[in-house]
Each structure stands twice: as structure tokens, then as C-alpha cells.
Amino acid sequence: MAPADQAPPTTHGLEADAVSAWFGRRKVLDRVSLDMPAGQVTALIGPSGCGKSTFLRILNRMHELVPGAALAGEVRLDGVDIYHPERRLTDARKSIGMVFQKPNPFPAMSIEDNVLAGLKLTGTRVSRGDRDALVEESLRRAGLWDEVKDRLKQPGSALSGGQQQRLCIARSLAVRPEVLLMDEPCSALDPTSTRVVEDTITEIAREVTIIIVTHNMQQARRVSDRCAFFLAAQGTPGVIVEHGETQAMFDDPIDQRTADYVNGRFG
Numbered sequence: 679m680a681p682a683d684q685a686p687p688t689t690h691g692l693e694a695d696a697v698s699a700w701f702g703r704r705k706v707l708d709r710v711s712l713d714m715p716a717g718q719v720t721a722l723i724g725p726s727g728c729g730k731s732t733f734l735r736i737l738n739r740m741h742e743l744v745p746g747a748a749l750a751g752e753v754r755l756d757g758v759d760i761y762h763p764e765r766r767l768t769d770a771r772k773s774i775g776m777v778f779q780k781p782n783p784f785p786a787m788s789i790e791d792n793v794l795a796g797l798k799l800t801g802t803r804v805s806r807g808d809r810d811a812l813v814e815e816s817l818r819r820a821g822l823w824d825e826v827k828d829r830l831k832q833p834g835s836a837l838s839g840g841q842q843q844r845l846c847i848a849r850s851l852a853v854r855p856e857v858l859l860m861d862e863p864c865s866a867l868d869p870t871s872t873r874v875v876e877d878t879i880t881e882i883a884r885e886v887t888i889i890i891v892t893h894n895m896q897q898a899r900r901v902s903d904r905c906a907f908f909l910a911a912q913g914t915p916g917v918i919v920e921h922g923e924t925q926a927m928f929d930d931p932i933d934q935r936t937a938d939y940v941n942g943r944f945g
């Protein structure tokens with residue numbers, strides 16, 4: 679297995695095309711289109727309730743698991759719609775991983791078994807001989823190897839919150855996803871752990887395309903290449919007001935509402 683620093687840059691990109699979403703009769707996203715290019719970090723920003731998490735969950739077919747939820751539009755991974763009737767749900771989950779807000783390792787399971795846990799869930803086979811190498815590679819990529827290499831048999835719950843979140847990133851990476859979705863991955867972490875996870879994001883971004891939801895504008899600025907600003911006016915579904923390169927979105931936004939939001943004037 680090639681070490682992380684020798685892994686080739688990813689070529690896998692995502693594209694959302696006219697995505698709308700409903701919970702029951704309530705429409706929460708309206709015709710959202712967004713290009714999420716390969717090897718870049720795209721940040722989804724916007725005030726609470728504008729549909730960022732719903733959009734993120736649509737990107738790996740988690741939205742359809744909510745009773746009463748519906749959606750329209752296409753999500754293309756390398757040009758192929760992940761919702762095409764011939765594509766299986768497990769394929770989307772395997773190609774497009776997810777890290778959640780609250781670190782959620784299996785607490786009683788050892789650190790190494792936590793890393794391997796996603797393989798079973800996605801039906802990925804790895805020979806017994808390759809497992810140790812995959813555990814090491816995944817933990818190294820998640821920036822956790824040096825801290826845990828001498829205690830791989832200890833339970834995941836023995837780690838700090840920030841370490842647990844990096845363990846969850848390692849668990850996602852072990853499946854070798856093409857895209858990694860992150861839903862406010864640092865919101866439960868202290869500032870130091872947040873910076874370590876941000877460094878991890880920056881390190882893996884070359885190899886795996888990342889889409890991250892964040893409320894932290896400094897974080898969006900630090901980790902993302904591109905941003906999409908979501909907004910839902912009172913009683914209307916969420917839309918993307920503006921998207922583009924992060925630096926331009928922060929320094930020279932086109933829409934006044936983007937300027938107000940990124941400068942903390944609302945939300």
C-alpha cells in the first residue's frame with residue numbers, strides 16, 4: 679500500500695443539479711445546483727435551518743431514509759447520477775463517506791476495530807494480512823497514528839473528543855471513499871482539537887474531495903477552497919445565494935447578503 683504522501687490526487691468530483699427537498703409537504707430546498715470539484719474542499723455556509731445538512735445528506739443518499747422525505751434533481755459522482763435506479767444505495771455510501779457533528783466511535787470496540795468497522799457495513803473485503811496495514815494507513819491519514827499506535831487494542835471511548843473525531847475520519851477513510859462529507863465536524867471540539875482536525879482536513883483534501891458544513895466562518899476561510907452560501911427567507915425553501923472561491927466570497931462577495939453573513943452581521 680502506498681503511503682499517504684504518495685497517493686495520487688483524487689479525480690472524483692460531485693455535481694448537484696437542481697436539487698429540491700421536502701419533509702412531508704414542506705419544501706426545504708429549491709433547485710440547488712452546485713459543482714463540488716475533485717480534490718477541493720467545498721464549505722456549505724449559511725444560517726441555521728437553511729438546508730445545509732439536508733443538502734449534505736442528499737449527497738450520499740441519507741435523506742431518503744427519513745420517513746416522509748422526498749427529493750428531486752440529480753447528484754452526479756463523476757457524471758453518473760447516484761440516484762439512478764440501477765445504482766445501489768451501498769455503492770453511494772461506499773464512495774461518499776460521512777463524518778458527523780458528534781464523534782461517534784463504537785465505544786466498546788477497540789481503536790483498530792473502529793477503523794475497520796466501516797468495511798463490514800459497506801461490504802468491503804480486505805484480507806486478514808492487509809488489515810494491519812490498512813489500520814495504520816487510515817490512522818496516519820487521519821493524523822492519529824502517533825498518538826494511538828501503542829494502544830490499538832484499547833476501546834475507542836478511551837480517546838479525547840478530538841481524537842475520537844479523527845478516529846471517525848480514519849474509519850471513513852478506511853473504506854477509501856472518493857468523497858467525504860463532514861457535518862460540522864468540529865462543533866463538539868475545543869479550539870486545539872478543532873485546529874488538529876482542520877489540519878487533517880487540509881492534509882487529506884488532495885486525495886479525497888471534501889464537502890463540509892460549518893457555522894464557523896474562520897474555519898470556512900481556513901479549510902475551504904470554495905464556499906456555497908445557503909439562505910432560506912422566512913417561510914421559503916433554502917437556495918444558494920452565491921458560490922465561488924472562498925477568498926472571493928469573503929473578500930469581494932457579489933451579493934450584499936453574503937457580505938452581511940460572512941462578516942457576522944446576521945445568522
Ligand SMILES: Nc1ncnc2c1ncn2[C@@H]1O[C@H](COP(=O)(O)OP(=O)(O)OP(=O)(O)O)[C@@H](O)[C@H]1O
Binds near residue numbers: 732
Ligand atoms: N427530519 C426532519 N423532519 C422534518 N423537518 C426537518 C427534518 N430535518 C430538518 N428539517 C427541517 O428542514 C429545514 C432545513 O434543515 P437543515 O437541518 O437541513 O438546516 P441546516 O441549515 O443544516 O441547519 P443547522 O445549521 O441548524 O444545522 C429546517 O427548517 C428543518 O426544521
